Amino acid sequence: MLRAALRSLLQHKLRLSLTLLAVVVGVAFVAGTYIFTDSLKRSFDALFEAPQPDVIVTVDAPDFGGGGPDAAPRETPTLPQSYIADVAAVDGVAAAYGLVSGDGAIVIDSDGMVVGAAGPPARGTTWIPDEAISPLTLVDGRGPQGPDEVALLESTAEAAGVEVGGRVRLETNGGSVEPLVVGVVTRGVSGSDGSTLAVFDLPTAQRLLLDSEPVVTGIQVRADEGVSQDVLAQRITAALPEDVRVQTGQQRSADIAERLEEAFQFINTFLLAFAFIALFVAVFLIYNTFSMLIAQRTRELALLRAVGASRGQVRRSVLLEALVLGILAAGIGLVGGVLVSRGLTLLLRAFGADLPSGPLVLEPRTVMVSLVVGVVVTLVSAYVPARRAAVVPPVAAMRDEVSLPNRSLWVRTGLGAVLLVVAVLTARAGLASVDDGERAASLAGVSALAALVAVIALAPVAGRGVLWVLGAPFSGSVVGRLARENGRRNPRRTAATASALAIGLALMTTIGVIAASTKASVATVIDDTIGADFVVFGAKFQPFVPDVYQAVKDTPGTAAVTFVRQVPITVDEEQSVLTGVEVAAFPLVVDFEMQSGSFADMALGDAVVDDATAETLGLEVGDRVEGTFVNGEAPLRLIGVYTAAGPYVGFVTGINTLSSIGSRELDSAVYVRVADGADPATVRTDLEAELAAFPAVELQDQASLKEQVNGQFDRVFGFIYALLALAVVVAFIGIVNTLALSVHERRREVGLLRAVGTSRPQVRRMVVLEAVLISVFGAALGVALGVVYGALLQRVLEPQGITELAIPTGQIWMFLALAVVGGLLAALWPAITASRLDVLRAIATE
Amino acid sequence: MTPAARATSLTKVYGSGDTRVTALDAVDCEIAAGRFTAIMGPSGSGKSTLMHCLAGLDSVTSGQVWIGDTELSTLSDKALTRLRRDSVGFVFQAFNLVPTLTALENITLPLDIAGRRPDRGWLDTVVDTVGLRDRLGHRPSELSGGQQQRVACARALASRPTIVFADEPTGNLDSRSGAEVLGFLRRSVDEFGQTIVMVTHDPGAASYSDRVLFLADGRIVDEMASPTADSVLERMKAFEAARA
């Protein structure tokens, strides 16, 4: 049987090679994902080879706030500088260095532009003049000393276009400076996460990053020779007050390694999801190929049965073919994985991630997974066709015209109908429980899955009708009629081919609906809440110096100008944000809706809170709220509740209250209302001129803000589209494959058509039209499913802020157009083959 | 009157070197218009090849072929296709019909391909002659072998071609169905003046024709006018004896 199986593989090599390609693409995606993440992980190893302090002392609290547009700027808790001396006095300490590091040193390039992407932070840190424990290594120049010197991270220096000896402009929490670049340093990892790093000596770091008292964010310790990290850590713990955290270098490494591992695990899972989508699509292709090959070989199989092969043997011989194919595909896929991993790197770079480059890592695990995935997927897809092959009766060998009995579609249709009902019911249940986010999401997920399987099950029955309708405009010509009937004559095959495309496009459309809805929701939020004509924000969500507010206020044509400051606050262990505003001016420029209490009555120590936070924390008007801040605690008296809207969440108080708590003198935003009668365009030009001195702030209006936010969403969704595209490509390979096999199956019919006078272009048109009908059918299924589930998902995500439903009609038409073009391209080769068929060979009785 | 089809020193060689086969060896022949010509000969004698070359389905190695006034060797594939569509009708031994089309659609296929409207009167005549009026909406899989061949005959005649070629049209049929098909071909010659060339092994079938050409080893070795089953059988026996 092995010989028979191998021979059959060789005979059908052309048709099988397309099937092979589909599995290869899927396996390559899986292998590529593993190679990519393993290599990425390896490139971070250098991080652990760099020197480390033996002991690190920090405050026993995490960083506060950080990152996002609706969170307060990140602040790092600090220790008194006097602790350095206390640590240095501990027995066994060779040296102790104060460290200040945190956000707030935005690097400006020579064109006056902010270096680095909008998201990742602009960090500053302190130079440790001790090679043995400094995680930073000089690659050029020397360490910074004194107020006018800085060292830059290699990637930062490159991006800013400065070298040792030049000067670089920095917008810091302590104002604008332009120190001399005296060194370039590396962390041992070539790429970066997009953040920038400026390195100062301790007093300079304190002045520029903290703008406050002699405090540090940490102390780094070198141990005397022969003193173990653990012992030293214990001694230091004993010598210091309780609220500090003392960590050994090893513990710190382990913590970082664990965090990295988690991040890689996430990336890996995320990418694998898309790989498995592509593989799932490939299943349809393999199923189709094996079904068709078996249909063609019915007589041969019957002959095998007639000469005494058992059903089991026939089934096994087909599965053996699948096994060989799977192993082959896995092998090639593994090689392709290297390309995919390179492609992922390029793709991520194209979408703005600065990845380190290092050698490719091929773990034995990757080989195993690829092999298993390739073989299992192929075997599973070939199983049903193999079973059908086994039921070919031996008498079929004696018959002239043979075809496999086409089993009725009743069972399949019934199953599809049941699943459709399940999908509708779970969707309704999901909608009913939108308030319980997790439950709604899982119900929606179950519904989507049921609907997908239902659509696949119902596609053969639906296909006959849909193709009849789709083909109607072409039924005037015999070529059109033939194309339509060819598509309809094998409903299972057409359905499997179309389903493959439907899966890819359903996902793409769902993403499209969510993307459009997200953008529409953000646009609504911006419209509703930013009553101001202009807003000034800091680059990288960094706060900025009050001089910006002064500059804006002095600009002619502005009627009302106000600023807000934000600090992170923790209440009952819940992180939130406390926004300090000018009580009189704030309501003039920002639309703010109070549900209870009066905003205007705000006195020192008073605050209002949004309804959602009030509910979470169980707060009521009149309550005393115990707030924890970066460096202390303070009570707030609740005098009102407002409606949460977009960026305004959390606690809002008067600016005097915020100052009494001890916030930094840094603003988060400045809002501007243009005076009546002033021309906004002129005011904008004037404002831009005033703000030219502050490169690290951005002047926005509603339109530009939407544009910026949309740009960020486009990147994220663009990346997802790119990953889904592979599944769609596999689906189109499936169309090529189905058509090539169909043309081969019908070569006699094509020969007959040619003999009675059908021209080559007519034959080509017939095949192309069939392909386009199938792919439009698949696309229509996918788009319909995608729109329905996109809409459902939007409803489920409503509590998360996706309040608007937007259907991207243009994009959906584009998908359908893509299906037409894809169908055309997929049909090209089969159509040419069909039109070149040798008429005589085709009609010759075999 | 010009013959419907004509060949001069028609030679067809397959393969080269060791596998070289001369299927047709300088054949000269004329197919008279409005007549029913049968081609007979032993298996491998070149009957199908001659027919394919005459019909423009196959290229010739040397020599010339005319259909009506058109010489085929100079025609492009496009022109040949058009010629087959408009001037030639075919009936093959089996697999004559497109399975996805109904009987009627199969009959009008060459006309539909050409984008021509069928002549209703003629179509009715043809359909009635083959006696398939009540089966026109059926798919080939719902028709018997004989019915399928009759549909094929109707298709060959529907476009009123200059000439109809039939390669063993009754080869797969029982004698009664065969007689139906042959009777129909005969009538189309008598009543409509159709030109028909038919390849057959069966002396009985040949007796429906006006003239029989005998082929052996790629040459026309004999011909017979107004054949009967017996006279054809006799002649064939004589060949066998001569070859032995």
Ligand SMILES: Nc1ncnc2c1ncn2[C@@H]1O[C@H](COP(=O)(O)OP(=O)(O)OP(=O)(O)O)[C@@H](O)[C@H]1O
């Ligand atoms: N495509 C081909 N390639 C090579 N040789 C061929 C080809 N077609 C036919 N022949 C050879 O040409 C010769 C004539 O073949 P042809 O099919 O014309 O015979 P025939 O008279 O129709 O026979 P039959 O009665 O069996 O149908 C045979 O020797 C055959 O082997």
Ligand SMILES: [Mg+2]
């Ligand atoms: Mg023959």
